[in-house]
Amino acid sequence: MKKIIDSHSHLGDILYGRNITFKQNVRKRDHHNYLDIIEENMLELPVELTKIDMEEFKESTLNEEQARNNTATLQNMQKSLDENGISQAWVLPVLPHVGFEEILAASKLDNRIIPFTCIDFSLGNDAGAELLKDSEKGAMGLKIHPILQRKSMLSDEVHEALKAWEITKKPVICHTYPFAYFHPEESFRNIPEFGSNYDFLKLADKFPSINFVAAHSxxxxxxxxxxxxxxxxxxxxxxxxxxxxxxxxxxxxxxxxRVLFGSDWPWGKQNAPVKVVEKACDGDKELEAKVFYKNAERLIVKTEREEK
Known part of the structure; x- marks a missing residue:
């Protein structure tokens, strides 16, 4: 069986902060959605979906994504890892609702989970020091979600946190591209424009010694x-x-x-991107191995404490 590291997955309710990570028997509500159809078509938009009303499409997709967010339990992740042959997963917290300690706890229950940390902007000038503590505790990388954290990637707060994080030599994965995670009446909960791809490139240019992963390419x-x-x-x-x-x-x-396999589970199912990578690699097994796990492995730095 091939080895696969999913470089993009989540646990917990990153939208509202409901306590779901360790709940049992959580199931997604059934409703009509277009995302399943797209995933069944290997993440290509079927011709029939190009003819529907765009607002209807956006509404359906947003409802489905929020429903999937509500299923981000450890039990459900384990089931998906088993069913899709995923060897390990980078699990990315998104503060203020899901933090490093929650992901670290989950990793103690399942060693397939590779815990990342996240900037706690509520700590002000102490945010960088807290990241270094998380690194010592076992955080293998850092997640920045500018939209849901409502903080520009080019802000002074992000800059100062990364100045501290730089010493760890561990990767940073950032959400890229503008996306609205909430319906208009809850738009205050996110700032879509902070997902700017150009901001991401500017940030990576400022810190050439840090390896940055653009989530969702x-x-x-x-x-x-x-x-x-x-x-x-x-x-x-x-x-x-x-x-x-x-x-x-x-x-x-x-x-x-420089291309890593990622699914964004539970927002994205893990089976579709596996097929996508296999198709993209066109039978080249060494290339498959790089995208599926070798590139992700190379980005993870083991500290002396973790190696012991």
């Missing part, structure tokens, strides 16, 4: 903006929500060492 419609980062050796992309054609293009432009 810049989004399904704006991914070409990230092509400007092809010459930046510290910029990587993950495959979540991208089609085989787009993944193949990023491999061509960025090189086979």
């Amino acid at each position: 810049g989004g399904t419609s704006e991914y070409e903006q990230l092509y400007e980062g092809r010459g930046m050796k510290n910029v990587y992309v993950d495959t979540s929500f991208q089609s085989a054609a787009v993944v193949k293009e990023f491999i061509r432009r960025f090189g086979e060492d």
Whole structure:
């Protein structure tokens, strides 16, 4: 069985902070949605969906994504890992609702979980020091979600936190591309424009010694903006929500060492991107191995304490 590391997954309710991570027997509500259809079509938009009303499509997709968010339990993750042959997963907290300690606790129950940390902006000037403590406790990377954390990637707070984090040599994965996670009446909960692909590239350029992963490869419609980062050796992309054609293009432009398998579970199912990567690699098993796990493994730094 092939080895696969999912470089993009979540536990817990990152939207509202409900206590769900360790709940049992949580199931997603059934309702009509278009996302299942797209995933069944290997993340390519079927012709029939191009003819529907765009507002209806957005409403359906948002409802489905929020429903999936509510299923982000450890039990459900374990089931998905088992069913899809996923060996390990980078699990990414998103403060203020899900923090490092919650992910660390889950990793103690299942060693397939590779815990990441997240900037706690409520700590002010102490945020960087807290990240270093998390690194010592076992955080293997850092997640920044500018939209849900409502903080620009180019803000002074992010800059200062990364100045502290830089010493760890561990990767940073950032959400890229603008996306609204809430219906208009709850728009105060997020700032979609903070997901700017150009902001991501500027941030990576400021910290050349930090390896940055662009979650979602810049989004399904704006991914070409990230092509400007092809010459930046510290910029990587993950495959979540991208089609085989787009993944193949990023491999061509960025090189086979800078593309990582990712699903964004539970927001994305894990089976579809597995098929996408297999198609993009076109039977090249060594390339598959790099995208599925070798590139992710190379980005993870083991500290002396963790090696012991």
